[in-house]
Each structure stands twice: as C-alpha cells, then as structure tokens.
Amino acid sequence: MKVSVLRRKEPDKEPYWESFSYDGPEENTVAGLLDYINYNDDIINDKGEKTTRIGWECSCMQGMCGACAMIVNDRPVLACEAFLKDFEGQEITLKPLSRFPVIHDLIVDRSGIHESLKENNVYIGEYRPPEDKDFEQDYTSAKCLKCGLCIEVCPRYTDGRKFYGAPFANDCYLVASRNREKSGEISEAYDEHFKSECAYDLACMKICPMGIKLTASMKKLNTLKRETGENS
Ligand code: SF4
Numbered sequence: 001m002k003v004s005v006l007r008r009k010e011p012d013k014e015p016y017w018e019s020f021s022y023d024g025p026e027e028n029t030v031a032g033l034l035d036y037i038n039y040n041d042d043i044i045n046d047k048g049e050k051t052t053r054i055g056w057e058c059s060c061m062q063g064m065c066g067a068c069a070m071i072v073n074d075r076p077v078l079a080c081e082a083f084l085k086d087f088e089g090q091e092i093t094l095k096p097l098s099r100f101p102v103i104h105d106l107i108v109d110r111s112g113i114h115e116s117l118k119e120n121n122v123y124i125g126e127y128r129p130p131e132d133k134d135f136e137q138d139y140t141s142a143k144c145l146k147c148g149l150c151i152e153v154c155p156r157y158t159d160g161r162k163f164y165g166a167p168f169a170n171d172c173y174l175v176a177s178r179n180r181e182k183s184g185e186i187s188e189a190y191d192e193h194f195k196s197e198c199a200y201d202l203a204c205m206k207i208c209p210m211g212i213k214l215t216a217s218m219k220k221l222n223t224l225k226r227e228t229g230e231n232s
C-alpha cells in the first residue's frame with residue numbers, strides 16, 4: 001500500500017509530499033501504520049532514499065486522548081481509530097489538521113483551544129452545582145478530548161480569534177453546570193465567542209469521536225442562563 005504524507009520540517013518551512021510503501025499488517029490502524037514505518041532504524045521512502053521519521057503525536061492509542069487527530073484521505077479522524085481496511089485498495093494520504101499551526105509533519109499546535117478557555121475563565125473553580133444537575137449531560141460533555149476534529153469541519157471557524165468553536169461551547173456548559181456562580185460570566189463569553197457566530201451546521205456533532213451532543217449542551221446552558229436571570 002502506498003502512503004503519502006504531507007510533511008513539513010519546521011513551522012516556517014514549505015510543506016512537501018513524501019511517499020512510503022507499507023507492507024505491514026492489513027488489520028492495522030493508521031496510527032499502527034505510522035508506528036510501523038517509524039520503527040525501523042533506517043526510514044526509507046518509496047524511492048529507496050533514506051529519510052527522517054514521520055512526526056506525529058499519540059498517547060493512548062485507543063481514542064481517548066485526541067493527540068493523533070489528522071486528515072486521512074481528506075477525512076478528519078483519530079488515526080488510532082482509522083482502520084486500513086476501510087481504505088482498501090486506495091493510496092493513503094496523511095495531512096495535518098488545517099485549522100491549526102503546523103509544528104512538524106502531522107503535529108499541530110492546538111494550544112489555542114486551551115488558551116481560549118483560560119482567557120475567558122472557563123474553568124470550574126469551586127464546585128457549586130445546581131440541585132437539579134444533569135449528570136448524564138455533564139458526563140457526556142466532560143469527554144471532550146480537545147482533539148480539534150470539530151474545528152476542522154466547522155464552516156464558521158476562521159482564525160480562532162473571535163469564534164472558538166464547539167470545544168469552547170461545550171466547556172462553557174460544563175463549567176456553568178458545575179459552578180452555578182460562574183454561569184453569568186461564562187454566558188457572556190459563550191455569547192461573544194460562540195453563539196453570535198455559530199451557523200448551527202452541526203458538522204461538529206457528526207464528526208466528534210466522543211459522540212458529544214453539542215446541541216444538548218447549548219440547550220442546557222440556555223436553561224441555566226434563564227434560571228440565573230441571563231438572557232437566553
Ligand atoms: S467536541 Fe468532540 S470533536 Fe470537538 S474537540 Fe471535543 S472531542 Fe474533539
């Protein structure tokens with residue numbers, strides 16, 4: 001199987017394609033394939049030339065950390081959950097997520113997701129939930145990996161300066177739900193950095209590997225806002 005990777009040595013260097021021949025197990029995932037290619041002492045491309053190891057990130061290898069998010073055959077996926085059998089007979093193309101600055105090869109800088117949360121005080125602080133807390137929705141929302149796949153497919157996301165996308169909205173609900181006293185402040189940030197721009201395309205929900213129902217978080221946050229006297 002031919003595997004082509006859009007590589008980049010450093011952030012300010014030009015990207016270039018490099019191809020490899022993969023002869024490893026067919027039942028592998030894309031993450032397993034990258035491991036297989038990188039495992040050898042000498043990394044050889046499909047022209048027989050010696051090259052460098054392919055840069056990519058992983059931690060859990062079981063869809064739980066979000067580090068391996070990348071674009072496989074034009075589909076944003078978690079590489080450790082993308083099986084080669086689903087791309088049978090095709091060339092595999094691997095590209096870094098396009099909405100984040102590229103650091104090296106398939107590694108991108110997603111720190112902007114966390115920075116937007118920090119800048120807007122979207123963190124829990126003291127645990128002060130309302131009495132009628134929705135544990136099920138809380139549990140679902142708390143699964144967010146900050147992998148950025150939803151941002152990759154969002155039609156409204158541009159440079160991340162004003163509109164922060166689904167992970168931000170999701171955490172706004174989570175924090176407001178766990179600390180009622182912060183819900184006023186959180187609502188303002190949510191309105192400014194999510195609600196005012198969201199086109200309700202919901203591509204984010206379809207792609208989310210954790211099955212997070214953003215619309216449910218939005219609805220619950222609106223209910224919390226009404227209960228605390230904020231506009232919904
Ligand atoms: S909402 Fe889903 S797709 Fe978006 S960052 Fe969180 S886990 Fe990833």
Ligand code: FES
Pocket residue numbers: 031057058059060061062063064065066067068069078079080081
């Ligand atoms: S390595 Fe953790 S989600 Fe893929």
